[in-house]
Amino acid sequence: QTSIGITLSSWSLAILCLRELKNHVSVISQRTRSIQQKLIKNFIIQTVFPVALLGSPLIIFIGSVAY
DSSP, rough: OOHHHHHHHHHHHHHHHHHHHHHHHHHHOOOOOOOHHHHHHHHHIIIIIIHHHHHHHHHHHHHHOOO
16 A cells, blocks of 8 residues: 555646646746746847948949949
8 A cells, every 4th residue: 555655746747847847847938938038139230230231222222323
């Protein structure tokens, strides 16, 4: 009977551990997703905006010359 009790308690412990792991994984994935979004935003702000700001006069200039 004690072995059955030990088995049950170890199973319940394992299930609890798995649940905790699942919660941690979901929290970590949410955090990484927000970090990815921040990185993408920073990339757009630091790269796309300056290129657009610097590029638009060039594009207008090239367009006027080509026209």
